[in-house]
Amino acid sequence: MNEFIGSMDITAKGCNLYYGDFHALKDINIEIPEKQVTALIGPSGCGKSTFLKIFNRMNDLVEGCRMEGEYRIGGVDIFDKETDVNVLRKNVGMVFQKPNPFPMSIYDNIAFAPRTVGITKRSELDEIVERSLRRASIWDEVKDRLRKNALGMSGGQQQRLCIARSLAASPKVLLMDEPTSALDPISTGKIEELMEELKKDLTIVIVTHNMQQATRIADKTAFFLLGELVEYGNTDDIFTSPRDERTERYITGRFG
């Protein structure tokens, strides 16, 4: 069995992905450093979500999805026979565009992942719940209503709850697919602060349509276009002196 220990950098080599006959990702090579925030940007339909979902193997669920290439997280080949997909997903958390808390109490939401690995001791769960909620800086807002249904929270709170829920599985990588696109500016600000904090321990990859957000939070930025990785580098360089003309046109809003 392959285990995820040590560094948590992400690499993709010769990545090609097809939905049936549709060639969605074309020959992508990338090395994403650990404990940094990497933003994936690009126009709608260019394959950002598709690329992101490779790393927790959520594309496995998509019928007719075919892939080539080599994908490693912390050196581990994530499609290797010896890699347990559920262990991979415990190590590589995902936050979705639309907050998706389970229709149950806040406590049970957070305790879900630990319970799936057989943790049942009350004191242990209590501790994980508190720690995860604190890390997602939402503990103070919800500590008095842990038993309330999570669906009663605001959208911004729900999204931070989902982040806390991922953290409860002790991931080393966090994939975020437009985590703030459904949120107001204040909630967005909170989540951006949170990412700044979390990247001390976690590798974060975030898909965003918001250029300002990318410049605010991302150390590295990758620009995708029509399934290709057009340009990848330090965020500062991408936004101040892009090498590719298409990147420049996109970030200056003069695209298509």
Added chain:
Amino acid sequence: MRVVFLFSAFFSILALATITMFLFVSGVPFIAKTGFAKFLFGSDWIPLADNPSYGIFPMIVASLYVTALSVIIGIGIGLLTAIALYKFCPKKLVAPIRQMINLLAGIPSVIFGLFGMTIVVPFIRDYVSPTGVGYGILSASLVLGIMILPTIVSVSLDSLNSVSNTYYEGALALGATKEQATFKIMLPAAKSGILAGVVLAVGRAVGETMAVIMVIGGSPERPTSLFQSVRTLTANIAMGAMESSGDTLSALIATGVVLFVFTLILNVSFSLLKIDKRDKADGKKEKRGTKK
């Protein structure tokens, strides 16, 4: 034209009112005459004796047993079938299997009865029953369990499908197995819909007559074993209805009143479940949460 519409709408209400009136007008006085307790809790049904006795308690008990056991069988198999069709079988097979299960729903109950008589009862008699009797509660429950399968499968599957798939993906993304995601997240989220389906199935099981008569034996005895000829409320009415008159007929109608009340209770709980489902999003659960 409007009159026609109005009359059509009125027609079912009229039918319901007539049936209710008929049942209560002919049944309730008889219950009163016999004595409420004596009728409901009396243990002897000998309507044709010189000194007749009209106790339907054995049949109430038999009905409850048959219903409970058939629903347990139906839920057991039906829920697992629904779960299998939900995420655990090749997508291509889902539609044809559903179609076949729906066909099962269309088979007339007398054919289920025939099947029970010629296959289930002899099988139970020869291989299962310790007493050598094949008729009885177990045979009836098996046949009924199969009959209510389509209801349970299709309602459960619909309820599961109506739960947002984002929950499922969320659970898998947390490293849960398919089984954990289904049983810990999707099934609880679909609970109230499934429960409504179960109530519907219970209603069908309580009311089913033909198939039950053919496999239950028919003796109006207090059930003490799963392998013993007994009689349900519905069987009681159907078996006596052809040749009865006078007090005996009234006793059958009174049995009908009891049955009617049973199904009424089931219908009301079904509606309540549906309302509960609608309310769930807005706050009911929260109230419960604050108390703790």
